[in-house]
Amino acid sequence: MTGRRKPPVRVAVIGLGWAGRTIWLSRLRSHPAYELVALVEPDPVLRASVAREAGGTAVHASADRLSADAVDLAVVAVPNHLHAPVAAELLTAGIPVFLEKPLCLTSAEVDRLAAAEAAGGATLLGGSAAGYRADVAALRELTGSLGTIRHAELSWRRARGVPAGAGWFTARHLAGGGALVDLGWHLLDVARLLLGPLAVEQVAGSVSADFVDGRSFRAAWREDDPVDGAADVEDTAHAFLVTADGLSVGLTAGWASHEALDRTVLRIEGSEGTAELRCTFGFSPNRLDGSRLSHTVGGVAAPAGAPAEPVGAEYDRQLDALPALLADPASRGRAIEDARWVIDVIERVYASAPAGRPLSGVGR
Structure with a gap:
């Protein structure tokens, strides 16, 4: 039946x-x-x-x-x-x-x-x-074989990808911040997915804005309306986190850079080996070709196999999951808990960034 x-x-x-x-x-x-x-x-x-x-x-x-x-x-x-x-x-x-x-x-x-x-x-x-990507799921499975996790490096660095969003994306009072709030939120979500709950005790960060006002660095693929005027958010943020049990996490989020392609790199280092995923999150057409997952033990690196899937498949997969989450009473409060941890880290990164250093540089 x-x-x-x-x-x-x-x-x-x-x-x-x-x-x-x-x-x-x-x-x-x-x-x-x-x-x-x-x-x-x-x-x-x-x-x-x-x-x-x-x-x-x-x-x-x-x-x-x-x-x-x-x-x-x-x-x-x-x-x-x-x-x-x-x-x-x-x-x-x-x-x-x-x-x-x-x-x-x-x-x-x-x-x-x-x-x-x-x-x-x-x-x-x-x-x-980002947590619904098939390659991230493969990295998560591989992480279980790495022994005690010591360090993680999570970066999402675009070559050219500053969003305009009708002006609000680059205005702090409307966006809340720049690349750290936008791309960094995904990276912090993935950090907890890969590493489990993280009790962060120490936070150090820095931010810069060498590209955010340059027209050639805008995310043309978003088809945002052109915006004039100076931005007051960062286009790049770096952070270093240390947990209560000594695990360290390096974080880089950048809307623009001197790179040729937009790329995301997730590297997990453990007592028994290292796993690294190279791919491109999001919809930018200026991306790495496919995903590359590798596993390194004792100086020998081997491909681990990253599933191939169309750009944006993670959003389809997330929609697939929503009805069950909506029906599950245990979902109540879970997003609040996750958001509380992420925004606490983001606020601490911004608070730790040197206040006396100019946000903008000369790389226009």
Whole structure:
């Protein structure tokens, strides 16, 4: 006897900028587990453009038009400074939320989300897709053979990839920070996935902005609107973390660099060997060809085999997982816990960065 097929998750997408349209809208429309029931976009020009292609899907100017009776999940992909306020409003109204990273910009915003989740009885789910990559899963499996983990190096460095986002990405009061908040959030999520819970005792960091105002370093593939004016966020951040049990983690997040290609490198060093994954996270077309996973023991390096998959497959895989997470009572509070750890590390990195050193250099 076959089980009855579950009804689709009725989903609303809030925020129809690049991420909302390019990452989520098309995937939700084609995924059999979801029914797209509403779109929300405050910008009238963008809302009118989307409405022409929406078919019978309701299109609203504000999220307060949504109700828990009609929406099972709200996918929130608004600019960073609106993440916590919009998600908190929906959670308080009893609407579960899938919130794009960064889930918050400050520790105070984590408290606000926790209170809203408790008040509305709805679940907050976190959107950070890097952990759903097949090559990261292969690295995680290999990490189990490395003995006691001593050190990890996690870097995501773009050659050219400064996002404009209609201006808000490079304005600190709207974005919360630069490359550390944007790319570093993914890296910190992956760190916990690969290494388990990390009680970070020591944090040191530095930031710089040698490329962020240069037009030639913008992320052309995002199709953002051109923005003039000086940025006040970093394009590159370096951090070094040490845990209570002596494990160290090096972290590098860069929107732009002198590299030829955008590349992500995850290196895990243990008492019994080292594993390294070289790939490119995200959607940039200026990427490494495929993924390379290697395992080194006693001076001998051998390929470990990294699964090949299309660009963006991790987002499909994350959508596959969301209905079960939404239905699982144990999911309540998990995104809050994860976000609290990540934003604490990010705040400590920024606080440790030398205040007297100029953020911008001469590499325009």
